[in-house]
Amino acid sequence: MDSSFDPHAIEQSLYSSWEAADYFAPAGNGPSYCVLIPPPNVTGTLHMGHAFNQTLMDTLIRYQRMKGSRTLWQMGTDHAGIATQMLVERQLNEQGIKRHDLGRSEFIERVWQWRAESGGTIEQQIRRMGSSLDWSRDRFTMDDDYARAVQQVFETLYDEGLIYRGQRLVNWDPQLGTAISDLEVENTDEQGHMWHFRYPLAEGLKTADGADYLTVATTRPETMLGDTAVAVHPDDPRYQGLVGGRVILPLANREIPIIADDYVDMEFGTGCVKITPAHDFNDNEVGQRHGLPLLNIFTTEARINTNAPEPYQGLSREEARRTVVADLDNAGLLERIEDHALKVPRGDRSGAIIEPLLTDQWFVKIAPLAEPAVAAVENGDIEFVPKQYENVYFAWMRNIQDWCISRQQWWGHQIPAYYDDQGNIYVAASEDAARQKYQLDDHVQLRRDEDVLETWFSSALWPFATLGWPDETADLDTYLPTDTLITGHDIIFFWVARMIMMTLHFTQRIPFKTVYIHGLVRDADGQKMSKTKGNGLDPLDFIDGVSLEDLLDKRTQSLTQPKMAERIAKTTRKDFPEGIPSYGTDALRFTFCALATTGRDVRFDLSRIESNRNFCNKLWNATKFVLINTEDLDLQAEMELSPIDRWMQSKCHTLINELEFALSTYRFDIFAARIHEFAWHEYCDWYVELSKPMLWDDNISPAVKNGIRHSLLEVLEALLRLAHPVMPFITETLWQQVAPRLQRQSDSIMVQAYPMATDYPLDEAAEAQIEWLKAVISAVRNIRGEADIKPKQSVKLLLQHGNAEDRERAAATESMLQRLAHVDTLEWLADDAEAPPHALALVGDLKVMVPLAGLIDIGAEIARLNKELDKVQQDLQRINAKLSNENFVGKAPAEVVAKEKEKAADLETRQVALQEQRAKLEKLA
């Protein structure tokens, strides 16, 4: 074996061999265990969020597979309507081609081509993560079968009256030319202005203070062209006489009514609000209450349309704003302009400012679907981990608005609806089906709806559509409800909630039992990773490593704002002066697990993955040690387990229970931490080190040596299986070397059983003995360290005041004690004997003494004693204060009081011993 671990040498070939052996497919007759993959965008690339998510899912899947479950984790990708269409359009634009030049079917053909070219990228990247996905069942949301499910769902919901078409104010993305849903709008904080305009009163009306105008304030001056009223609060004394009157809308020269509505806040601004029902959601509601006309003044490109006065027609929103303000100013109607912070709605894909626009769209009437979906979580059928996300879910679901599902795009599931010349709607899977279903004559001309369904509409069907629905399949019976959904909190509404609603409605079953929500991956400074900020990291760069040059290229290429390039380059050079070294998949996965604490966002810190790479190396070298020392192991020969073996196996027993508990509560961090602690600090630091003096001591019997060799292998072999779910590659590689020594052979560790605690006996006596030994060794090491005794310098060790057990333990472990504490002779002193000047440590009542003998400086030893004594005295003071408190003694449980008393007694004897020792040394000094 090489002296250090090289992940490159093993990972890819191992993965191929697993995949070729079909280990990822469901197998066995155990209970089913199914995890749904959040389908990545088919043309996307792997980012840190995916890598995190994949790690957690695969850890659970591999664990369950080893536990004997019939596991299904099937691969799938999403067509990602808007994202993919944007991408392909951008590529075409670079070639100077516009989408509309190609036409719909040619464009869609190009998208499929692009999918064929790039769709394999993310699949290969996911393989690099070691994900044990069943690739043979790969599903794509645009597959024919999937499309059939989408059509059927749409048609059924329409027939049930849960999907309808209507003209409504929707969020319109003028850049993409499509409606989007509420969830796809991001409200960003931006600095803007508030313009105060005067609208002259008509018919000689006057306000209470005698003005012949009303002042309205707005952050969007251009929309005034579409005003159809001015609203005041019904109780506002300033405007009492005016309600029912009219103002003259400047520039447009229309008379519009003054209305009274509670919506107006009297305290804010002037208390007069311009009402634009066609371009503002609140104004729209006011308009409905008052029967106001809707005057749409925008085209779908957000330019002023012909409903506005001629001079403004054709202007963009921005141009119109400048012109309107200037014209009002010229007319003496601009009162003032204030700075104003506001939220600007932007499309999450395009970044364009969203325009509320009146259009015909398809909606899902969501309340009837939401009700059972809320109940399923309330009654505990579906459980969120961490629990607090249930409140997030409830809050949204109970206030849910109808869902706009149509998109004015080409890439996606085209809506299965047809119109005749009168505009009647026929919903069916195909034109023929529609004619049949609605008994239409052949001469009726049908035209298919041009729009497609939003991507999330099809993703909402993922739990059942991927298992064969609408057919009644065996997979549906076996795997639905699935077990655990693992996803980030950013898509609870987009995806999780909608899956629950759709799956309940169409299968009467919950989609999954548990929803584990993990945090978002942020950079080391806690910033969200984003392309525009240039702080994104590619998981594969951690696996394979990347040079600074390549990293700079990656981060500064194809930026939407090229001027950012310089800044990004600067921070990149600062954060990664030498690029990123290769850490391997196991280190990356282990790091993600270790960082997966309850639901909070994780900061990805280079030092963590580095230390976990080192951990892989530690495992590698521990295995090397064990292999070197077990070459001549004879499994048939006589064997006797010594205390260190029984101690180690006992520790292993506890470890297994802790790991099982950690995973059953989704504490991936505890899972990783316990493996790390056990492997490094129990197995390597103590067991391996304790085994050396035993194995290399000629006085130790062959049976005992045999036992140690056997046990070194047994525990290591168990550890590899225990760690396999989180670090699959290195554990497989090492296991293939270790297991044969125990005459266990298999093509893969991944199809081995997960270790059971009962196979590693608890042994309290052995644990006590070895903990004692560790304490004595640590005591001597502490003296040595503090006294600066060189490692090569051995010391004498004197023991005194021990009981029979101490003597037994010392005898049984002498060679180990000698080697690990670097002690040459060990001697017991009679209780009444006078010890030579020495440094003292206490293990219980046992005095552990290292003679000064010119090795130890008295002053230094006194300082060390004082440090120890300070600690003891502080503790003693605190405990005595407690014990002298009548309330404590009277009210605390008896066992707590007894414990404290015991502690106090122990501390007192320590105090006395240390004080005596200090006095002796002070005399010598």
Next chain:
RNA sequence: AGGCGCGUAGCUCAGUUGGUUAGAGCGCUGCCUUGACAUGGCAGAGGUCGGCGGUUCGAAUCCGCCCGUGCCUACCA
């Protein structure tokens, strides 16, 4: 504005139902290339658990208020 979090060692984070001396990793200090590993070993330093108040015999943990910070939802034109 409302809701949900968070604030523990220099940094990133654990800390189950209140009850030994509040832990880990990284970083830091000193010593050490001893026959698995310097991607290593041994020893060590470092915390008034954001602040104030309350409940309790006892609070990092429970309650209230405040400060700081993050996210989500809604939004005053």
